[in-house]
Amino acid sequence: MMPREIGVTELALRDAHQSLMATRMAIEDMIPVCEQIDRAGFWSVECWGGATFDTCIRFLNEDPWERLRTFRKLMPNSRLQMLLRGQNLLGYRHYQDEVVERFVAKAAENGMDVFRVFDALNDPRNLEHAMNAVTKVGKHAQGTICYTVSPLHNTEGYVQLAGRLLDMGAQSIALKDMAALLKPQPAYDIVKGIKDTYGADTQVNVHCHATTGVTLVSLMKAIEAGADVVDTAVSSMSLGPGHNPTESLVEMLEGTGFTTGVDLATLLPVRDHFAKVRPKYSAFESKITTVDTNIFKSQIPGGMISNMESQLKNQGAGDRIEEVMEEVPRVREDAGFPPLVTPSSQIVGTQAVFNVLMGRYKVLTGEFADLMLGYYGECPGVRNAEVVELAKKQTKKEPITVRPADLLDPEWDHLRAEAAGLEGFDGSDEDVLTVAMFPSVAPGFFKTRAEGPKNVGKTAEQVAKEAAIASGAANAVREPIKYTVTIGDHAHNVSVEPA
């Protein structure tokens, strides 16, 4: 019997460097291996999303649209894939439908093929318009389930959600496990449930992080249950808070009833290239070097903890993290058990910090109040009525039950006018969309764009020097160091070097 071929989505160019090095990788460190990636036989190559867009204009002085066109040119045979926050697109607010349509059309025009559309609350109404826009331009609309664990989340609910997304026109379903919480048995059950309910030809993609150490097993069980495509990253860009290694996935399937189309020999230079590049970005690396299984207990992803810790430290309360950790599940329950993923993780986490520092719900953040009032969409659970009352009182806003974007007025002309007033605006719809996504960052970027992309990683010389320091030669003076030394009244120019 021929083994069934499992597709693989390579994450190195988006989620891998986002998870491992705060999304800082420069385009010049990706270009040398794009041709190899293009030939390796992946189902798709993930290469664009909210954080990459943001980092491009905030830190790398690089036009994210130009990055997309570069990928398109260098990987002509690959499906390019992006992560899209539904009605939020790549930003942090809801956009009016016309903006969503224009964004999707422009992304497609510049080269995007597969749009993985998700919503932090798993509210399907926040995905529908974006998925329709993708279908309208003839591209692949992937409806996403954000996997989380709560008393209200179960296999049946996830399978139902998949059905709603399919009804809305999703061409495939992604099971997205952003916190590495998906254990093998639920991975099997959910994929099997979707296949059994909606037909074996329903395409299911599975995305897991590796942080807890169990998720390569989850991918195996998902494949046994019928998953069609799984996400991994080339080994030199894998593990820790990142993803499972592509090579390990390919090798793991040998002799089973499954195989991949990935050619490991083609991937070898990609692995070696990123192994050389990675130390350049060590300053941005996470501290998780093995695995962290505490996440299963706390349900709080690593990135959220470090965020709350820094908030506490800024308030001189760095010792109260344990209290906050205990407060998070309560706040999450009051909010109706949202999944904890951008932006809901920040909203819940910050409110938990406020509760500990100032007393429970003495002060609501604006975002948390909006969450309680339905302005981000619907959560699976019933919200705590008392806290909803507090939110009404504080914000003078009424709770809503409609799709949040339905309350928005047309805004495209306004956005174009805003962009037109900016120095360095090039007149394109792409630039208008950049302003729409990141209105506070775009103006500065437009001004400096002509200087071209920056590399915020270390140079090869710096990497070599740090390696030497790490290997113990740290205290030696290796080159002339000049001091001005004042003894008594006399200033001396002094040079010190190895004798």
Next chain:
Amino acid sequence: MMPREIGVTELALRDAHQSLMATRMAIEDMIPVCEQIDRAGFWSVECWGGATFDTCIRFLNEDPWERLRTFRKLMPNSRLQMLLRGQNLLGYRHYQDEVVERFVAKAAENGMDVFRVFDALNDPRNLEHAMNAVTKVGKHAQGTICYTVSPLHNTEGYVQLAGRLLDMGAQSIALKDMAALLKPQPAYDIVKGIKDTYGADTQVNVHCHATTGVTLVSLMKAIEAGADVVDTAVSSMSLGPGHNPTESLVEMLEGTGFTTGVDLATLLPVRDHFAKVRPKYSAFESKITTVDTNIFKSQIPGGMISNMESQLKNQGAGDRIEEVMEEVPRVREDAGFPPLVTPSSQIVGTQAVFNVLMGRYKVLTGEFADLMLGYYGECPGVRNAEVVELAKKQTKKEPITVRPADLLDPEWDHLRAEAAGLEGFDGSDEDVLTVAMFPSVAPGFFKTRAEGPKNVGKTAEQVAKEAAIASGAANAVREPIKYTVTIGDHAHNVSVEPA
């Protein structure tokens, strides 16, 4: 239905620090967590073996027998487990049967419960006497299959080997995957084959390294096939060239038909303790930080490659590693496809280096000649007759087909006499056995033993200082630094320190 309980062997105290930090962990860094480990619910605690014994007397000035007694005292409720190289015991040659018996009896008397007995060539005759000795003193004799991949190794052969070990009195079977080559499907097939052939109540333990990234999946499939006990290491002592994380194994089984008796809350302080201890030994850490899947292709374990590289460098031929890598499979085939594990990996690797540097089989190492002549036991394949002839000619020895230890004369009295002549010998059989295992190292150790154990790790202060350097504060002056500064004709003694 009640889930089936899977036993877990915790490796932190032996193979984990052997694989991650060259076996250098001092007993004082283990003692603080022994009580917690004892209470965590492991099937056994691996804590002793050839490399730990060797390192104790070679680098740590610590009596390995005293270390065993310490473990016994601190972990009264646990099965203590060791790895025993069959007729080689903990050394590198074959010992006469009486020495094997005395060693096993003394190990049992000092507290050992489970003896995992293996032979590098999988020659059952090299395991039989040691297993009998274990059974005779009422302890658990575990017969071991070293897993490797070659044209001659297959599931059927491994299942047959298990049968021979069971016939010889093995109380359980260990499937030992020292190079992380065991993929999920063969893991399933071999365990299933053993269970189907010899009965479901045949205890099967599975030991995998994590180097290639696939073996937690292999453990899952082994468990599905009926494996009874699997080996892992607490997460802060896991991954890289080490093993899969204990916590991940426990969590992975949730919701499946399997569970473990391990209590993760009890294990938490163990994890945190080793997370603090590990940086002390960073100088001994391997460079593998993610995974290495090249091993699948080359069949050459990482430790063997670095060994060959250093041999080549010493000969000024550091650039010829690729040639040696290509030579290794040929040498292995000529030798009849031995598994590559201590000592066969060193013997084959060194001969491959000789072949590249001096011409193929121009010079045979003494050990390789012995391997070709049967002095290590039988290999699965037919040895290259021409090379056997060369070995005969060079060594003036005849090939043998008997069990190597059958050629040995009684040696206990001689070993005792040798030990008695050494300064610091304490008269015990344990000391005689130490001399027998490591005759060139024991004399020096006996002389300095009274000074007590050493810690070769860094101090807490050194770790803190290096962390500071790594975090970029390297150029700051933090303590008085003395310079001789010459200005004009005058030399000044200058001390610089923070004001």
